[in-house]
Amino acid sequence: MNKKIILFGYGIFGHSIYEKLSELNYDVKVKVAQKESYKEARDKGVDVEMFNLYSDESIKECGIEEVSYVVCAMDDNHENLFLALSIRELFNDVYIIAVSNSTYLTNKLKMAGVNRVIDMYHLSGLMIKNILIKPIASEFLQGFINNSHPYIFKEYKVTKKSKLVGKKIEHVDFDSFDIIFVGMVDLEKGKHFIFYSAGDEHRIDCEDTLILVGTEENIDKFILANGG
């Protein structure tokens, strides 16, 4: 899978999404429908182009077939929904992710064929609930989002040369590196993520993905010590 992404919209969400994806070295092409947004993005040095929301030809010319993800993040709910519907109509296989700022819009976006909808209020509502009933745990969780503490969630895809291959999870030393094993994608059992708490036995194979929590430095040390 390549790291090319098309981001539609450079407003409330688009701006922040662009920054975060760029930090992770994704090749993000921004498409906007309004001149003001175009000017704003261009002034910030963003790779931006204008497109006509109401023209299928214009959407086709965006180069959607070449990318792994399309992100619909236009500020106007109606435009965002129309865009998602048009893209799905034109490109059957592309993976569409859309941002929603209304519960009703979330359902409509799913109906329009969006693969993953990020519901802003759903997430924030859960966050506020957690703050009220589990203030410390929620602060810890929020720290992963706003980097207010040094700990991160990190995926480690086990390589062929890794010393972990063939080992049972119980026998892996995470403590010496001050990191926590949260769960894994055990290909032997499928492509889904399994929490450690599920109680399943896991033997680590090549291409399995471990989810670890700790400081980036400690996780990197762990990966290095186990063969990279």
Place this chain on the structure above:
Amino acid sequence: MPKRGENNTFIVSFFLYLARSKKYKNFKNFFRTLFKDNKSRAKHFIDYFLIFLIVSSVAIFVYEVENVVPDWVDFYAVYVTSTIFAIEYLINMWLYNNIHESVLKEYKQSQIINVEPRYFKVLTKAFLKKLSYALTPVAIIDLLAILPAYRPLRFLRILVLFRFLKILKHSDSLNQFIDVLKDRKFELITLLLVFSFVVFMGGLGIYILEETQNKHINSLFDGIYWAFITVTTVGYGDVSPVTFGGRIVSFTIILIGITMVSFATSVIVSAFSEKLVELKEEKVTHILSKKGDFLIICGYGQLAKVFLRRSEELIKDDRYVILDKNCKKVEEATKDGYIAFCEDASRYDVLSRFIRKNSKISLLALTGSDVENIYITLNAKSIDRKIRVIAAARDKSMFNKYKRAGADRVTLPNEIASSVLTSSIAYPAIYKAVNAILSSKDIANIGEYCVVEKSSLIGKMVRDCDFQKHRVILFGVKKGDKGEFIFNPKKDYTFEVGDILVVLGHVISIKYVKRLYDLGECS
């Protein structure tokens, strides 16, 4: 040279003693709380006790009409209850006004202008004010409720009915009903006057027209009786018009009667609907007066709606209130079944109505505007710094302003959404993990528990605990509310009272571990 009035030292000294005496002040405040403070739990107990005395004594009086009761029961119904009611009557009179304050005020004023104090006049005025209490409807009812104790006058027993009227004083619902009627005093009095006029005119008309021809109408009273029964649409049928003129009078007063009954109903119903908001607020105030957590949600937008839908366990005891200055949104919230008021939470007087020192208040600033949310945050903190404010910021650049305003926690919905979206692209497995943890799914429940005094974890090291065996991840330990957070504590870390454990695991595992180590909830 001695000042004027200094000769009357006894009375002034006595009242000065009362005014300065903390004991007397506390003593009087104690009774004021017991009898006058509607927010006090003690007053509720007193009310229930007095209602019990009223109901039981009336029941005994009614039973006594045809039956013989033991002497002690009679003694209780007559003397015990009446004595308690008499004490209550005197206490209420004592609490009605402070005589010593009036006298001391006069004394101080006379000292300033150097004239002879008019104690007699002031005392008379103060005593008359106290006596004026006796003329209030409440006091008259109280007095009449005591009278049945006077046995030589047996007929006074009928006054036992007044004991039921006493219930009005102690029942919130009945008081509220009376308040509603009071609010519509003008309309109801007008209606009563029109009603009396129509009844009188109708009665007079039928009397003049049918006195000689209708065997049931022999006096003006019969005519008025017939008119009353007809106007109120009761119509017993024992008296009915027999002449053409009498029937015309009937038509007229029936039409007026129906109109008046409808008018009276609409006046009372509209008064009730107007009072409804006040009654709802009284309910909230009553809940607030009880100890415990209380949630104030400012703004009923998308975020508040999602939060409320996801937090049923937090609002199940009605320990919350929604405030929004947009009345349409409040209407929507009410239709959705929530307790909401059309009020501006950024106003000091509004917010302070919903804040009580004995409740642990959390405030959610969830209006759509950062300016308004910051104002509400500052408003809440200016009322009581202990209020926990959680705000949702629309703009990331506002974060520091919220913090400066005193917000305890600030969430950035836009940032959360973009971070989660980014992680769903870059780290799909992490996205699933975080999403499951945030949603508190059974398999990924994050818990927060306190090491309490009875906990068996005290003095144990991490290595001695079976977290791993029960598939529970110990993310970290916080040393008390304001202490540091120790991520992934080392094997030799020893647990102490006050430690707060942040754990992750299946909901069953977490509950099991909580029970195993006698951990407490952190509230």
